[in-house]
Amino acid sequence: MAAGKTTMALGCRVYGLGVMAIAVLCLAWGTFDPGQPVPKAFPDRTALAYAAALLMLVAGAAIEWRRTVAWGAAALTAYYAFIVVILMNGRVVLAHYAEFGTYSNIAEQLAIAAGGLIIYAMSARIEATLAARLARLGQLTFGVCALLFGGAHFVYMNLTAPLVPQWLPPTQAFWAYATGFGQIAAGIAILTGKQARLAVILLTAMYVSFALLVWAPWLLADPTSHWIGSENALNLALIGVAWVVAESLARLGR
Template sequence: MSLAYVAFAIVMAALGVIGLIYGDVALVWQRIPIEHMPGQQLLAYAFAVIELATGIGLLIRPLAKPAAAILFVYMVLWAVLLKLPAVVAVPQMEATWLGFGEIAVIVAGAWVIYAWLADNDGKPAFLAGSKGIRNARLLFSLSLPMIGLSHFFYSPQTVELVPSWLPLPLGWAYLTGAGSIAACIAVLFGIFPRLAATLEAAMLWVITLLVWGPKLFAMPVDRLALTAFVISAAIACGAWVVAESYRGLPWLALGAPAWKTTAE
């Protein structure tokens, strides 16, 4: 279990804890139209139990494999049922792509973990093993421009999130956006992919800690800030796990493009 793997598991469990404490999905499962549905709280608790159970399960070796499979399917459903319809309905709105891209990074991390742990026997070849990791990297690389471009499309909103003590906030907004796009190109075409994925993960962690971390020290803790911190940490962990999939490749080595395995 690498540190990235453990962090990913802990963050997923933390999402479950938030769901169990607050008993709603309004801030975590956005775009679920269940605010006035009967039994919506039971659904929220069911989601929270899945998140908590799979997060803990990943840390218990005999349970890790089934937990990884359940979590992967769960995250794919999150992306496909909650985020993809918005992209299809309003493709001209970059915000819909941003929402999908952020969740896709988490899906990519869950996919890498599943591919690591799953047996190849009886599994579709594109899901497990080296091909599964390859496809997870491809999903990760394609999701990064969706995140990076939002820093340009919504630069005023991005500037508002830059800590006030940093100079040139617009420059930081553009720099981080360009960083995600550059990481996409590097991973997609195998240009120092380990370094690029690691730098992207580090950048996402720095954003998480600088933007949302300080808000956690306010008392009482703001629910929005708490949820935003954990979701942002989940995105950073997804990128971190993908970066760990390159472990063994030298930092400055050229790798296979994201659509190829090293053996191809």
């Protein structure tokens, strides 16, 4: 159990760092994260962007401390689930419901909410049965998100393949298809409970490879790009989410 708690703490910390990185970028640019679509004409938009960034920064920092982890996780779950997913992205879904990208984009934000829910379930002083149900809900939500992430690789192959380094054999398209299939397979494993932990461990490693092979080199090439910076921060948060899901599966015996 002690080893499990250590691993869980590391996953939580990566998750918290990812959210804090998103927040710092929002503060630096004075705007919302690209995954949090707020109309430019919205009243007091800049002030709200700073307020949202401060909330994410404080909650992400709270994740890093054992005594405040449950409070930070609860705040991030509520913010991402109700404000980001429903209020911010809900209107986008209504306006572009026929576009697959609408759902894969919202899945990125939903995955962060799922990670927060699992961390809350695993750290809050709540009844064990409720904790297990909340954790499983977070796992299932992330499983659906993984399906959407993988599907986006196939639907938007023209956008995905160019992200793969050209020097990586055999081809860019091969790795775009392979990583898309891998995420779909991981999603199915999580939803069915068949080899779920192994699948999520491999998925975590895949997200780490995205950071090393794609997003970090892009950031070094153009450190002034808000979009590239936000993709790096988002990927770090998703590494944390996948890590937390893997550990929660181990603790629940799945």
